[in-house]
Amino acid sequence: MSDQIRTEIAEGVCTVCFTRPEKKNALTREMYAGLADAIERTEADDAIRCLLITGSEDVFCAGNDIADFRSRPAEPGPRPSRRVYQGLARLDKPVVAAVPGLAIGIGFTMLLHADLVYAAPEARFRMPFVDLGLVPELGSSLLVPWIVGRHRAAELMLLGEFFDAATAERLGFVNRIIPREELLPNAMATARVLAQKPIESLRATKRLLRPDQPRLLARMEEELEIFAERLASAETQAIMAKVLKPKG
Secondary structure, three states, X not given: OOOOEEEEEEOOEEEEEEOOHHHOOOEOHHHHHHHHHHHHHHHHOOXXXXXXXXXXXXXXXXXXXXXXXXXOOOOOOOOHHHHHHHHHHHOOOOEEEEXXXXXXXXXXXXXXXXXXXXXXXXXXXXXXXXXXOOOOOOOHHXXXXXHHOHHHHHHHHHHOOOEEHHHHHHHOOOOEEOOHHHHXXXXXXXXXXXHOOOHHHHHHHHHHHOOOHHHHHHHHHHHHHHHHHHHOOHHHHHHHHHHHOOOO
8 A cells, every 4th residue: 555545444434545745645556556445445345334535634636646647657457547437436335525625637526426525615626637638537527517517517627727615515516614623523424424324225325316327437438538549649748748847
């Protein structure tokens, strides 16, 4: 397990915390692998009834680490990021998210797969895919319009501007805003309550609440194909090189 991600299991809850605050919890391959392992263990272990995802200090997750993202070698088997995508989309146990601060890119789109999302007042959200020369992922091009409607989704995704916790709550991305010092204890208390409920009833209800899963999985594959094409394009490579260029 990477020291950039911490997993703990207690009282029927698997808690995953991103612990790379000096890089705003931007995800590396190792962090994806740790998150994928936690998701898969939550699915497989009958003693685990709920998954809780959070970030250390005042950040949830600022998306992919671009340097790590560009340098990932080809490897056999499913990439850790794909395991996360598939795992979140298929997991039929409850997922709770506690968002203490920035949630950008994948840091935001993974929240669309949580059942309950709590955020600190300071939390800010953004989907910057277009500005990076990319396209949305993790089924977000289907899920965001499903939650807020096509026109609002276009505003959020095409313009790629930041929006605050109050806006996220009003649009339906966040269940409740909680002071940061109370955020994780409240989220954990909720996860423990869920973990005590009849598990098969929870799983069946979650399946009923979700949009059409085959359609979601098909959209995720379509997004990934276009994402890969865009990532390899000269336009996107130039944008990322500019982002990575040392300041000063």
